[in-house]
Amino acid sequence: MSTNYQANGRPFYDCAKSRGDHVQTGACRSVGAATVDQVVAGRLLQVLGPDEVALALAAADEVTERRQRSTRASELAVERAQYDADRAERALLACEPENRLVARSLESRWEAKLAAVAEAEAALAVTKATVPALPPRSELETLAIDLPALWAATTTSAKDRKRLMRTLVADVTLTSQVAGDEVWIGIHWRSGASEQIVTRRPPPQYEAVRTPSKAAEFIMQRGPTLSNQVLVEELNAAGFKTGMGRAFDIDAVQWVRYAHHVPSPSTFKDGEFECR
DSSP: OOEOOTSSSOOEESSTTTSSTOOOTTTTEEHOOOOOOOHHHHHHHHOHHHHHHHHHHHHHHHHHHHHHHHHHHHHHHHHHHHHHHHHHHHHHHHHHOOOHHHHHHHHHHHHHHHHHHHHHHHHHHHHHHHHHOOOHHHHHHHHHTTTTHHHHHHTTTTHHHHHHHHHHHHEEEEEESSSSSSSEEEEEEETTTEEEEEEEEEOHHHTTTTOOHHHHHHHHTOOOOOOTHHHHHHHHTOOOTTTTTTOHHHHHHHHHHHHOOOOOOEEEEOOOOOOO
């Protein structure tokens, strides 16, 4: 599936545009990225229990030791190259100036040893640059105690979350039905284990903000005989809220009238009518 973005900037996973023929089939449906990401992240945090964290800390110790050995080997190579260069320099300085052939040979040898020093130092610099230092073990232990808080922290970037997820999750497969709101999320762990989690799509935005049915029924029953202002007062007195969770006002009542075709009470008294 490919990642696309809605007009409001929210990402969603879509399978139609990732197909070569760009044809959408009945079972090929898009789903909001947040619906999938929250499930996978929640499962990831469940998997990282105390035993797994202990193994991770042990692995971090092993990686630190291996890096130290690699860096130390490069440092010893620099020391050896510098020692050879110093010996070559001393041999050149001890040579009699009159012996030009020997002096020229010793000078070439010294220059070669200096080049070897420069090469060893460059190799050491590359080793240190490509192997960033791990955080201290005490810091890792502190972070591991409350991994969910670290995951949700504003200081943790989306890139860091994805990097952590990719170390444990090999791939995620999405399967949806032609009809219905269920989405099957298949998680394939790098350990070789697989599992499937069933979740539901969130309701469409128009359903999420729809006026609650009991409030709408109240307006449909009382609307034909009550003015908008009286309806507002009675709805709020009864504790009804709009689909957005706010108190009712005249605009909200008018919208329900329009949506459910609820007539307004007549403004004429009995026996009166409008002449045209």
